[in-house]
Amino acid sequence: MDPRGLETLRAVGTQGGVTAAAAVLHVTPSAVSQQVALLQREVGVPLTERVGRGVRLTSAGEALAAAAVDVAVALERARAACDEFVARPQGVVRVSAFQSGAQLLLPALLTRVASIDGITLECTDEDVAQDDFVALTDRMDVVVAHRPDDGAGWAAQGVLVVPLLREPLDLAVPLDHPLADRAEVRPEDLRGLSWIAVREGFPVAGVLGAVGAQSGAAPRILHRVNDFHVVEALVAAGHGVSLLPRYTFGGGAHVRLVPLAGVRAGRRIDALLRRDRAERLVVRRVLDELRALAAEIDVA
Amino acid sequence: MDPRGLETLRAVGTQGGVTAAAAVLHVTPSAVSQQVALLQREVGVPLTERVGRGVRLTSAGEALAAAAVDVAVALERARAACDEFVARPQGVVRVSAFQSGAQLLLPALLTRVASIDGITLECTDEDVAQDDFVALTDRMDVVVAHRPDDGAGWAAQGVLVVPLLREPLDLAVPLDHPLADRAEVRPEDLRGLSWIAVREGFPVAGVLGAVGAQSGAAPRILHRVNDFHVVEALVAAGHGVSLLPRYTFGGGAHVRLVPLAGVRAGRRIDALLRRDRAERLVVRRVLDELRALAAEIDVA
DNA sequence: GGATCCATGTAGCGACGCTACATCGTGACG
DNA sequence: CGTCACGATGTAGCGTCGCTACATGGATCC
DSSP states (O other), rough: OOHHHHHHHHHHHHHHHHHHHHHTSSHHHHHHHHHHHHHHHHHHOEEEEEETTTEOOOOOHHHHHHHHHHHHHHHHHHHEEEEEEEESSEEEEEEEHHHHHHHHHHHHHHHHHHHTEEEEEEEEEEEOGGGGGGHHHOOEEEEEEEEEEOOOOOOSSOOOOOEEEEEEEEEEEEEEEEEOOOOOOOOGGTOEEEEEETTSSSTTHHHHHHHHHHHOOOOOEEEOOOHHHHHHHHHHHHHOOEEEEHHTTOOSSSSEEOOOOOOOOEEEEEEEEEHHHHHHHHHHHHHHHHHHHHHHHHOO | OHHHHHHHHHHHHHHHHHHHHHHTTTTTHHOOOOOOHHHHHHHHHHOOETTTTTTEEHHHHHHHHHHHHHHHHHHHHHHHHHHHSSSSSOOEEEEEEEEHHHHHHHHHHHHHHHSTTTTHHHHHHHOOGGGGGGHHHTOOOOEEEEEEEOOOOOOOSSSEEEEEEEEEEEEEEETSTTTTOOOBBBBGTTTTTTTOOOOOTTTTTHHHHHHHHHHHHEEEEEEOOOHHHHHHHHHHSSEEEEEEEEHTTTTOEEEEEBBBBOOOEEEEEEEEEEEETTHHHHHHHHHHHHHHHHHHHOOO
């Protein structure tokens, strides 16, 4: 019962296929297939079943994959047990964040960590659909993800969720917009506006709908743009209004952010990481910095 | 961080040396040495230190060895997670017991388990000094051990202790002895007797001393014999009296067992097993039978 | 101080797991 | 309904890793 094989099985489960698993493990699909077959012969029960032209874990496979995390956790804990004796944590930590989160957090995080000797940060921006954030934890140590304020959260299948901060979503209007000088706007003020929203399935896509429901009329959505900078440019040019995160775009000179009153609009920013990764001392250290950093922003 | 390497390190710790560890792992000392060296290079801290002509685990080594158990537990739990799906438990379980415990328990245990299909029992009798019982758990799945009634128990370093039963120690006298017809004897009746005891360091060696203290005079020990059958033969031939376990030797026709009153004399019989072994479904099943069996004897 | 025991290096060999390639089955599309 | 594309799985070949056997270096016991 090789931990490597267990990890492979787990990846097949989370990535939803042999080829995808092979990609995150940096091996060929054949190797993954062989590993799973080996494991299967060892335990004597089918671990995967064909569905269409792909595969899926059987219930036994799911059970084994769940147990695989515990093995990984135990292994990392063993490694950490030794690290206690070898001075301070060191190593490389891979951090990914969605675009605007990266803009908000990564520069300051890198600054903080740069002062710690021995820790190397590898950052990436990964903006994916809501459901795909957890899958990123297979490639990354820490995944900064966002979700709607009231959202159900993450399908926490052995993945650790560390809340970082809540960021309000404000109404973004051009500088010369009638609402631009208001201290705040209420849902009923929003009727008749033309909106720029994010694509369906992406985080905070549902927030606009909720706000619209409060205003009494369904919002008229003209464009669907995921990149907030593009949204900002469109809003500035008078092509519509939008909801933009306060901390990330509050300082911009191109648009005016007006707080929403009478309706709760915001997004939650969390750090997602696999339980075994969380056992690494370096990862914990970076996570601590990230949380401290987020706390500073949150009180601001 | 290979579990096999961790297991090797653990064995070096519990067995107290490379050669001894190699013996229980069925490999050459060279292989053990290489494994430890490899592990050491991986974690970057010394795991062993030379002491005399042997080695000992450093504090880091101890920590890692302790963590190694958790890894083994997690691995076995993973295996067990699959076994839930594959009908009933099966496999081979190695059971060892000290001589008189083996006589008392193993026949009935084998009978019980024989009716369960798929479980194979490998039994051994291993009578070792009190301190060496835990080390046996590296070679065995279940180790039946005994200790004095009031004894401090086992240095439970990650080893599981399952109490089985308490067996009173009675005074064993020849059939024609003056005390043979007594319903019970009190400590003061024991003054002036010639004793046959077990060797120092072996279980229940101290019990006789405690009984002697109650009688007011140190018992006169003529012989030191570990095998209770030899003791029985010696007692029967009139070469002295002894303390013998009630359930194991009560039915014998060669000596008379007279209960002791006014002093607590007995031994505790426990099952010892490594935590990871306890995760195996088969082992649990056998252990259940063993406990049920012991409970029957205990109420008798 | 010689004999012995224990741990540790070194050479060689076997086994295991990977890659590359071929094959088979399944779903998508014209 | 045939063709194409994709995904999983076998097979051959090769590199690597870990083991055994043997030799070496200390440390202890008599």
